[in-house]
Amino acid sequence: GAGVSQSPRYKVAKRGQDVALRCDPISGHVSLFWYQQALGQGPEFLTYFQNEAQLDKSGLPSDRFFAERPEGSVSTLKIQRTQQEDSAVYLCASSLAGFGAGEQYVGPGTRLTVT
Amino acid sequence: AQTVTQSQPEMSVQEAETVTLSCTYDTSESDYYLFWYKQPPSRQMILVIRQEAYKQQNATENRFSVNFQKAAKSFSLKISDSQLGDAAMYFCAYSPNFGNEKLTFGTGTRLTIIP
Numbered sequence: 001g002a003g004v005s006q007s008p009r010y011k012v013a014k015r016g017q018d019v020a021l022r023c024d025p026i027s028g029h030v031s032l033f034w035y036q037q038a039l040g041q042g043p044e045f046l047t048y049f050q051n052e053a054q055l056d057k058s059g060l061p062s063d064r065f066f067a068e069r070p071e072g073s074v075s076t077l078k079i080q081r082t083q084q085e086d087s088a089v090y091l092c093a094s095s096l097a098g099f100g101a102g103e104q105y106v107g108p109g110t111r112l113t114v115t
Numbered sequence: 116a117q118t119v120t121q122s123q124p125e126m127s128v129q130e131a132e133t134v135t136l137s138c139t140y141d142t143s144e145s146d147y148y149l150f151w152y153k154q155p156p157s158r159q160m161i162l163v164i165r166q167e168a169y170k171q172q173n174a175t176e177n178r179f180s181v182n183f184q185k186a187a188k189s190f191s192l193k194i195s196d197s198q199l200g201d202a203a204m205y206f207c208a209y210s211p212n213f214g215n216e217k218l219t220f221g222t223g224t225r226l227t228i229i230p
Contacts, residue, residue, distance in 0.1 A: 003159075031216065033217060033218070035218070035220075040223075041222060041223075042119075042206050042208075042220030042221055042222045042223050043206070043218070043220050044220070045217040045218065045219070048215050048217055055215060056215045056217065059217075091160070093218070095216065103150075103162060103165060104162075104210075104216075104218060105162075106152070106159065106160040106161075106162075107159070108158075108159045109159075109160075
């Protein structure tokens with residue numbers, strides 16, 4: 001497809017379970033971003049990759065959150081020992097380049113519900 | 116740190132009328148991007164319009180236009196000839212023009228179109 005895709009679209013996890021969320025960016029896009037969108041709020045930055053390098057992870061809320069992009073394309077956001085406050089929509093976005101291109105294409109998101 | 120403020124949690128407009136959504140932001144940078152994103156209910160977030168801060172001319176995209184006031188750090192979105200399909204959450208966002216181009220989003224404005 002032409003856009004950013006994410007899977008699964010919906011995930012229900014019991015508190016304490018580990019989850020892995022996948023993002024397939026647009027082919028050729030260098031930059032990849034993860035955002036967390038709580039219910040009724042705007043998305044908040046989690047982490048940023050340029051190719052396979054994670055250049056900024058300052059938004060990750062705790063050390064239970066981990067992201068990787070080993071080959072510079074697909075990215076995975078992993079949350080260990082999920083907590084109820086992790087319930088949110090996790091958005092992935094990609095952009096062509098990290099030098100002023102500006103426009104990010106946002107995926108449909110994964111809605112995580114922790115029970 | 117940059118902040119984006121949307122002071123209108125909800126707005127409504129009659130079909131075919133014009134509506135303006137407000138956004139203010141705070142930054143110490145002189146060069147940056149500003150965006151309006153649309154997020155329909157249960158659907159993917161899409162870019163509506165973007166403005167580069169060094170350009171004085173206001174961006175326009177068909178029925179969508181912005182009023183960019185750099186000195187006042189204001190970036191409002193005007194939707195003309197409102198259509199039922201315009202109903203959505205609208206997010207104002209800021210991105211630096213260098214390095215990590217992470218988006219800083221406002222809290223959103225929910226726009227309702229009245230038939």
